[in-house]
Amino acid sequence: MPNIFDVGSSALNSLQRAISTTGNNIANANTDGYSRQQVSFASRSPQYLGGLALGAGVEVSSIHRAYDQFLAADVQARTSSSGYFSFYATTTGQIDNLMADPATGLASAMDGLFAAMEAVASSPTSQPERQVMLAEAQSLATRFNKVDARLSDLAENTNQQMGVFVADINQYTQGIARLNEQIARLERTPGGSPNDLLDERDRAIEALSKLVRVETRVQDDGSVNIFTASGHTLVSQFTADSLRLEIGPQPDGPARVYLSGIGGAERDLTSVSLGGELGAAFDVSKTVIDQTRRDIGLLAVGLVETFNAQHRAGDTLDQVAGGDFFSAITPLSTASPTNSGTATATAIIDDATQLTGASYQINYTEAGVTITNLSTNQTQEIDGETLTIDGLSITVSPASDETVGDRFLIEPTGRAASAMSVVITEASDIAAASSGGSVGDNQNMLSLIDLRDANSLRGGTQSFYEVHGSVVSQVAIDTRSARTNAETEQSLLQSVTDRRNGITGVNLDEEAANLVRYQQAYQAAAQIITTANDVFDSLLRATSR
Amino acid sequence: MIGRISTLQFNNSGISTILEAQSQLARLQEQIGTGKRILSPADDPSAAAKLINLKSELSRLASEQKNIASITSALSFEESALNSANDLLQRVRELAVQGQNGTLADSDRNAISVEIDELRAQLLNLGNSRNAAGEYIFAGSATNAPAYSEDGTFQGDEVVRQINIGAGVRVAEGHTGVEVFEDPDGVLNTFAIIEQLSNAIRQNEAPALAGRFEDLDEAIEQVSYVRTSVGSRMNWVDDQAALNENFNLGLNRTISEIEDLDIAEAIGRLQLQMVSLQAAQQTFVKTQNLSLFNYL
Numbered sequence: 122m123p124n125i126f127d128v129g130s131s132a133l134n135s136l137q138r139a140i141s142t143t144g145n146n147i148a149n150a151n152t153d154g155y156s157r158q159q160v161s162f163a164s165r166s167p168q169y170l171g172g173l174a175l176g177a178g179v180e181v182s183s184i185h186r187a188y189d190q191f192l193a194a195d196v197q198a199r200t201s202s203s204g205y206f207s208f209y210a211t212t213t214g215q216i217d218n219l220m221a222d223p224a225t226g227l228a229s230a231m232d233g234l235f236a237a238m239e240a241v242a243s244s245p246t247s248q249p250e251r252q253v254m255l256a257e258a259q260s261l262a263t264r265f266n267k268v269d270a271r272l273s274d275l276a277e278n279t280n281q282q283m284g285v286f287v288a289d290i291n292q293y294t295q296g297i298a299r300l301n302e303q304i305a306r307l308e309r310t311p312g313g314s315p316n317d318l319l320d321e322r323d324r325a326i327e328a329l330s331k332l333v334r335v336e337t338r339v340q341d342d343g344s345v346n347i348f349t350a351s352g353h354t355l356v357s358q359f360t361a362d363s364l365r366l367e368i369g370p371q372p373d374g375p376a377r378v379y380l381s382g383i384g385g386a387e388r389d390l391t392s393v394s395l396g397g398e399l400g401a402a403f404d405v406s407k408t409v410i411d412q413t414r415r416d417i418g419l420l421a422v423g424l425v426e427t428f429n430a431q432h433r434a435g436d437t438l439d440q441v442a443g444g445d446f447f448s449a450i451t452p453l454s455t456a457s458p459t460n461s462g463t464a465t466a467t468a469i470i471d472d473a474t475q476l477t478g479a480s481y482q483i484n485y486t487e488a489g490v491t492i493t494n495l496s497t498n499q500t501q502e503i504d505g506e507t508l509t510i511d512g513l514s515i516t517v518s519p520a521s522d523e524t525v526g527d528r529f530l531i532e533p534t535g536r537a538a539s540a541m542s543v544v545i546t547e548a549s550d551i552a553a554a555s556s557g558g559s560v561g562d563n564q565n566m567l568s569l570i571d572l573r574d575a576n577s578l579r580g581g582t583q584s585f586y587e588v589h590g591s592v593v594s595q596v597a598i599d600t601r602s603a604r605t606n607a608e609t610e611q612s613l614l615q616s617v618t619d620r621r622n623g624i625t626g627v628n629l630d631e632e633a634a635n636l637v638r639y640q641q642a643y644q645a646a647a648q649i650i651t652t653a654n655d656v657f658d659s660l661l662r663a664t665s666r
Numbered sequence: 667m668i669g670r671i672s673t674l675q676f677n678n679s680g681i682s683t684i685l686e687a688q689s690q691l692a693r694l695q696e697q698i699g700t701g702k703r704i705l706s707p708a709d710d711p712s713a714a715a716k717l718i719n720l721k722s723e724l725s726r727l728a729s730e731q732k733n734i735a736s737i738t739s740a741l742s743f744e745e746s747a748l749n750s751a752n753d754l755l756q757r758v759r760e761l762a763v764q765g766q767n768g769t770l771a772d773s774d775r776n777a778i779s780v781e782i783d784e785l786r787a788q789l790l791n792l793g794n795s796r797n798a799a800g801e802y803i804f805a806g807s808a809t810n811a812p813a814y815s816e817d818g819t820f821q822g823d824e825v826v827r828q829i830n831i832g833a834g835v836r837v838a839e840g841h842t843g844v845e846v847f848e849d850p851d852g853v854l855n856t857f858a859i860i861e862q863l864s865n866a867i868r869q870n871e872a873p874a875l876a877g878r879f880e881d882l883d884e885a886i887e888q889v890s891y892v893r894t895s896v897g898s899r900m901n902w903v904d905d906q907a908a909l910n911e912n913f914n915l916g917l918n919r920t921i922s923e924i925e926d927l928d929i930a931e932a933i934g935r936l937q938l939q940m941v942s943l944q945a946a947q948q949t950f951v952k953t954q955n956l957s958l959f960n961y962l
Contacts, residue, residue: 586719
């Protein structure tokens with residue numbers, strides 16, 4: 122007989138839990154990353170009375186979260202690639218806009234200079250026309266400076282963003298390691314899985330995936346190990362390895378990223394394809410920002426060298442030989458901060474036509490001195506003290522025991538556009554006449570104008586305009602394909618997220634229906650108690666007489 | 667097909683439909699506002715590269731048209747100088763014919779000589795003509811000094827300025843004094859001929875005078891030859907100007923085809939886009955009220 126109360130109260134207890142779980146689901150209907158929780162009921166083990174198995178009521182066997190690990194992994198992967206392409210597209214888009222901006226357009230500035238030169242050719246003795254030409258040349262130089270400054274800002278901003286990404290990644294991996302510890306502890310105690318912590322960890326992994334592409338592996342104790350796509354460990358059970366970013370020497374200089382293991386040596390992950398926003402920042406920095414800067418620099422150096430050479434061949438209005446028109450741009454040589462200090466490496470431009478736009482690294486080894494083209498990754502020995510390569514003449518000091526490990530970065534065009542300036546200040550110093558020509562002679566100016574269509578660059582295959590056009594279209598193509606990829610990845614992410622949310626998300630109508638169902642069941646269970654009470658009362662009344 | 671959908675997702679997808687429609691609307695607005703189909707090179711990379719070349723070509727054409735204007739004015743200036751030179755030489759010839767008359771008194775001959783000397787001085791002035799920029803137009807490229815000295819000696823050089831007037835087309839801006847006032851063999855000089863004529867008349871040397879007539883006719887011929895050359899050069903320059911103008915029109919048409927927006931079509935799309943945004947907004951508002959809780 123007392124069994125009736127038991128059965129009734131077991132139902133009341135279980136249904137209360139079900140109603141409170143439903144309430145929790147409703148409360149979290151708008152919580153990002155919340156997985157709806159479901160109550161599983163099970164009948165309690167029966168009591169055996171007089172050879173009969175009597176039902177003993179109901180119990181909540183588990184409260185579990187709706188979850189699909191394959192969809193979760195899909196969402197993580199798509200979050201990474203979507204983050205990668207979105208960041209890539211946003212950054213290349215900035216360069217694309219820079220190229221489209223009339224205030225920084227190089228083609229229109231070159232047009233302006235050549236138009237002014239035509240006017241000088243048409244009246245070589247006219248001071249005003251010469252003044253206009255000087256002004257146009259200055260404005261062209263200023264545009265080159267501006268474009269380089271904007272690209273430098275972009276490189277610096279990207280570096281700063283990398284810093285933020287790395288800090289966030291470290292925070293997430295440490296958070297995940299802590300959550301691993303808590304989850305493992307709770308998994309050991311009976312009473313079911315720590316659903317809310319699992320959700321929190323999933324949210325952290327998803328946020329981490331946006332920054333860097335990761336792979337996850339669930340361990341027996343419930344913790345999750347996290348690796349980069351290249352297989353380097355970020356989280357191992359309860360410990361996280363942190364990333365470290367190194368920028369420099371200049372704030373817009375190349376960035377390097379290292380993974381530090383506890384007690385172990387650092388590993389250089391710079392050339393590893395990391396994926397996610399951090400990977401995109403590295404890739405876009407190297408393949409778009411840096412490349413564009415070097416190509417614009419190639420145009421600046423090529424223009425300056427070619428123009429100067431032709432200008433020197435003519436005579437000024439004062440009938441003396443012309444000098445440099447633009448100030449000459451010398452290749453930058455940056456010593457590594459760790460250098461011994463005794464080695465030197467310098468470069469000069471022999472032939473601007475042969476420049477490729479590549480940067481070079483010079484390494485002092487025990488065997489001697491080597492030079493690596495950073496665009497093609499080709500390395501060769503420098504035999505003796507001078508090497509002629511790609512239109513450059515590179516001079517290095519001899520290697521010694523002391524200089525082993527010394528490095529230099531040679532940038533013939535890298536920051537060249539920032540150094541462009543007009544050296545002539547007097548309009549009469551413009552050499553419009555041919556050598557020995559009279560004041561009204563314009564032959565040298567005609568030769569300068571001919572440079573417009575001459576294939577003076579990239580081994581004599583491209584004109585100034587063609588180099589510029591190839592830069593603009595390369596950036597445009599990069600931007601367009603990154604944009605298309607970003608859109609595709611975004612919609613793939615959306616669809617896989619929808620599928621996951623279809624399983625894990627809270628539907629209020631469903632919860633309302635559950636609420637009604639549990640409420641009715643609760644009322645029915647309460648009725649059991651009332652009935653049992655009536656039965657008991659009847660019995661008492663019968664026996665008290 | 668998704669069987670089950672979460673309430674959050676239901677909300678979000680309604681909102682993202684609205685956001686998507688809004689961003690497309692904003693882009694259309696920008697396109698219509700600027701009248702341009704291509705807002706940045708990435709919108710159409712190959713067209714963008716082409717546009718840069720076409721616009722640069724336009725700028726070059728503008729320079730060439732300016733050059734044509736300046737060369738046309740230089741040629742007409744030269745032409746008027748040559749016309750005057752021709753008039754002067756014809757007058758010299760008339761006077762020389764008068765001077766041939768053996769019955770003339772010394773004083774008459776002297777008067778004729780004086781007038782011829784005067785005409786020679788005028789012709790020398792023409793030879794030393796200066797353009798608006800102050801350049802001596804017949805001095806070759808030595809434009810800062812007179813082409814001829816007082817005694818009629820050429821002091822310039824024989825370099826004539828070449829000017830770009832079309833793609834790969836260069837034209838000489840004028841002629842040197844040598845071309846106008848001296849014979850191709852470099853033996854005869856118009857100023858010397860006139861001086862000799864004048865002297866022969868003054869001193870009544872009939873044979874010397876007769877010998878100079880042929881030379882004078884050659885000098886007149888020379889000037890009219892250069893005049894013809896100026897005329898044909900002007901025609902050439904005019905033709906090139908017309909050619910450039912056509913090219914200019916063609917370039918502008920191509921640029922417009924590439925970068926300009928089809929406004930009528932864009933407005934049509936704008937209206938369609940507005941309708942779909944409205945629909946998305948209305949749908950969102952209506953569906954937001956649907957909840958089972960309303961009936962509990």
